[in-house]
Amino acid sequence: MSFFLIRMNFKGKDIISIKDFSRKEINYILDYAKDMIPYATGEKHKNILGEKVLSSLFFEPSTRTRLSFESAMNRLGGKVIGFSDPSGTSQKKGESLADTIRMADSYSDAIVVRHPHEGAARLAAEFAEVPVLNAGDGAGRHPTQCLLDLFTILTEKKKIKKNKIVLLGDLKYGRTVHSLAYALSLYGAELTFVSPASLKMPNEVINECKELGVEPAYTASLEKAIKDADVLYVTRIQRERFPDAEEYNRVVGTYKIDNDLLKNGKKDLIVMHPLPRVTEIHPEVDTTPHAIYFKQAFNGVPVRMALLSLVIGGRI
Amino acid sequence: MKKELKVPRIKDGTVIDHITAGNAVKVLHILGIPRSTSSIVSVAMNVKSKFGKKDIVKVENRELDPNEVNKIALIAPKATINFIRDYEVAKKHKVKLPNEIIGIVSCSNPTCVSNAKEPVRSRFKVISKDPPRIKCYYCEREPEDIADRII
Numbered sequence: 001m002s003f004f005l006i007r008m009n010f011k012g013k014d015i016i017s018i019k020d021f022s023r024k025e026i027n028y029i030l031d032y033a034k035d036m037i038p039y040a041t042g043e044k045h046k047n048i049l050g051e052k053v054l055s056s057l058f059f060e061p062s063t064r065t066r067l068s069f070e071s072a073m074n075r076l077g078g079k080v081i082g083f084s085d086p087s088g089t090s091q092k093k094g095e096s097l098a099d100t101i102r103m104a105d106s107y108s109d110a111i112v113v114r115h116p117h118e119g120a121a122r123l124a125a126e127f128a129e130v131p132v133l134n135a136g137d138g139a140g141r142h143p144t145q146c147l148l149d150l151f152t153i154l155t156e157k158k159k160i161k162k163n164k165i166v167l168l169g170d171l172k173y174g175r176t177v178h179s180l181a182y183a184l185s186l187y188g189a190e191l192t193f194v195s196p197a198s199l200k201m202p203n204e205v206i207n208e209c210k211e212l213g214v215e216p217a218y219t220a221s222l223e224k225a226i227k228d229a230d231v232l233y234v235t236r237i238q239r240e241r242f243p244d245a246e247e248y249n250r251v252v253g254t255y256k257i258d259n260d261l262l263k264n265g266k267k268d269l270i271v272m273h274p275l276p277r278v279t280e281i282h283p284e285v286d287t288t289p290h291a292i293y294f295k296q297a298f299n300g301v302p303v304r305m306a307l308l309s310l311v312i313g314g315r316i
Numbered sequence: 317m318k319k320e321l322k323v324p325r326i327k328d329g330t331v332i333d334h335i336t337a338g339n340a341v342k343v344l345h346i347l348g349i350p351r352s353t354s355s356i357v358s359v360a361m362n363v364k365s366k367f368g369k370k371d372i373v374k375v376e377n378r379e380l381d382p383n384e385v386n387k388i389a390l391i392a393p394k395a396t397i398n399f400i401r402d403y404e405v406a407k408k409h410k411v412k413l414p415n416e417i418i419g420i421v422s423c424s425n426p427t428c429v430s431n432a433k434e435p436v437r438s439r440f441k442v443i444s445k446d447p448p449r450i451k452c453y454y455c456e457r458e459p460e461d462i463a464d465r466i467i
Contacts, residue, residue, distance in 0.1 A: 017456070019456075096433060097432070117427055117429040118428050118454065118456075119428050119454025120429045120454075122429070122453065138427050
């Protein structure tokens with residue numbers, strides 16, 4: 001960690017919403033995450049969380065978030081308990097989330113929770129003494145994804161401010177884009193939203209950007225939007241968030257990213273995606289220098305290592 | 317000509333005046349009346365005033381806790397609280413919305429954890445006092461129809 005940064009104390013702090021953090025605090029976390037990279041790749045080892053236990057409670061499916069949290073804890077020498085499918089737990093018998101959290105609180109030193117209800121992590125933090133890290137609450141917040149997205153832009157573009165960033169896809173139900181639009185505004189990025197008319201960014205989020213001094217542009221034309229873009233952030237149209245199948249079928253497949261489309265963009269345009277992708281990015285893009293999404297998924301490990309280390313306590 | 321009062325003056329107690337017309341019953345609900353008091357309570361609705369129509373609530377022989385009454389600013393931001401002692405107004409102040417509203421309004425988001433079977437009460441942060449605007453502490457959603465969401 002850069003020596004000129006004053007050490008901030010995050011021990012015991014919950015990570016619920018990106019809005020709970022100032023820009024200074026976010027910078028501090030991202031800076032620390034950079035130091036974690038050689039430990040995340042396995043190049044270096046340090047058991048700073050040896051003897052510590054993490055509860056990993058996933059009430060909804062997850063691949064990257066769960067695995068990268070668990071990898072992060074293991075890489076730092078800690079242990080992980082928990083579940084990835086609540087059907088084998090007392091939730092099935094009707095146990096409240098509050099009671100499950102009370103148990104995990106007494107079994108571990110930190111809790112990671114993903115839950116289908118918005119606000120679930122905030123509730124969990126009320127019932128736990130140990131720090132709670134939100135791994136996604138329904139269509140609500142996903143702060144660690146937001147941090148790793150910021151980290152990716154920062155490492156690829158060296159700065160966040162004044163980058164022209166296009167957020168594309170399901171901007172209505174997509175939880176990552178809401179937090180991200182807020183955080184990017186906090187850094188003064190230039191935002192353009194591209195989505196089908198029925199999946200536009202909610203006014204609440206647009207107003208938050210405006211309050212931070214950013215006036216987002218909106219267009220339905222992706223070709224136009226990517227012309228001078230530095231970052232194209234693609235999201236999946238999520239079937240599971242749609243109230244009815246008909247609405248989903250109407251909009252799925254509206255936008256497709258392929259090499260033909262990317263010819264309209266800048267040479268150093270980077271394409272990001274929180275993954276999983278379905279059909280929105282053609283596999284032919286994977287081998288181009290534009291494709292950053294797998295690197296972005298890796299970045300989840302150093303960022304989550306930094307967070308676990310900061311909130312549980314123990315520094316590299 | 318002497319103005320005729322629709323609800324008789326009270327000797328001692330609390331008068332909540334300038335309640336947004338039509339909201340008196342909701343005000344009583346927020347204050348837990350009649351459950352919270354055995355005093356005589358009079359309600360006048362749609363009373364003509366300088367600023368149009370208003371509702372009035374009079375609670376006899378009891379001075380309500382202003383911190384409690386302040387919660388009604390959610391649906392009656394212009395209301396005033398008057399403490400009456402021996403037929404005179406001894407103290408008068410405007411309601412002031414507290415910074416947090418707990419257990420009064422339900423969240424408008426059906427998938428908010430506060431609407432699930434969890435041992436918590438609804439909780440909102442006040443983001444604007446006039447006009448009243450609140451945001452759910454749990455899911456951060458802002459209900460537009462506060463008056464319709466009173467529990």
